[in-house]
Amino acid sequence: MREPPLHLDRVPDPKLQHVLEEVIRAETTLELLVGIYEVVKPALIEAYQLHQLETNRFMDQPTYRAIRFILMEEEEMVAWGQSAIQALIRTKQDSEAAEAWRSHLLSYLHHAGGIRGEHTQAEPHNLPPARFNGESYKPQFYPKRDERFIDMFNRSAAIDDYYQDEALQPDERTYALMYKRLREMDVPEWMCPILFTANDKPWDYYVDLSRQLYDEARHAMMGEIGLYQSGIPFYRYPIDIKASVSLNTAFTPLESHIILWGIEQDLMSGKSGKKWEHDIAVQSGMPLAITLQDYDWADEVLHAQIGRKWLQPEFGALSEMHVAYEEMRKKWIETTDKYVNLSEQTPWWPQFVMEMREGWERRNEVGHYGG
Secondary structure, X not given: OOOXXXXXXXXXXXXXXXXXXXXXXXXXXXXXXHHHHHHHHHHHHHXXXXXXXHOOOOOOHHHHHHHHHHHHHHHHHHHHHHHHHHHHOOOHHHHHHHHHHHHHHHHHHHHOOOOOOOOOOOOHHHOOOOOOOOOOOOOOOOXXXXXXXXXXXXXXXXXXXXXXXXXXXXXXXXXXXXXHHHHOOHHXXXXXXXXXXXXXXXXXXXXXXXXXHHHHHHHHHHHHHHHXXXXXXXXXXXXXXXXXXXXXXXXXXXXXXXXXXXXHHHOOOXXXXXXHHHHHHHHXXXXXXXXXXXXXXXXXXXXXXXXXXXXXXXXXXXXXXXXHHHHHHHHHHHHHHHXXXXXXXXXXXXXXXXXXXXXXXXXXXXXXXXX
């Protein structure tokens, strides 16, 4: 702090870097969660707590205060993560795999001396064989969904048309909006390559894009809650993944980003965009749906601004961004057409609407309206 710049983008300790390189090479969801919530975050919490114990609370009050709030959030995250880990441990083999990976990572963390580098360090010959071989991590960007998801290229339901169809009842149009929110789980999938491949960007870039990724994941969970209010598991019906599959395999991250921005920019129209979606939810009289669309609307206004902020320097002018978007959108439509034959395209929307209506009626009978 006394000799800026601080160079926070530089690795402070190669051994600590090795710990994180091991964590990211988790081979299963269970391993990834164990690495984050049973190794890295608990070690961070310990480091924060030690700082609070050792520092002068008068001299270092700003830091002490900041750590109080950081600890509250980190402890909440660890509690959630540990619950998720327990949900994934279904067999003795799962339990043994989780413990083996935890022990593996703790060995490397111990070798690094902990987060603060002050604990007793193990000798290298005592370390288990590393998964990190010195090469840069290369993720697989092809989207993966677990065994609960079915018929993932079924696009027989024209959801984007249903909510816009004024001939349909307001409740069905609102169910289409809920499903559209649920389907947004593909947006974080195609945002990951954008973020991962962005090198040497200003810190604000990563903050903005991470905030947007969080929002998009939250939107999908909003849709999930909308289905669960009628007693429908979110994975019961097909959730089409052609968008993220095509963008992650046939487009560059910059091309994917311009498509993402273009979609969000189009949603700023008062007659056909987010305001209109909110109006549809209001017509349905469903408090939860109204709240859902209200926050979705607010988020997308921010997202359109984020896209413009970081993409315009790449293209030089807003008009060039629009041209690039139209070109990429046409290519995108052509690319997604090849996935049609990967599904029998069995219709499911009428059954879904019937189930949603029945579930909503049950909630009304017992006085649970959502909000």
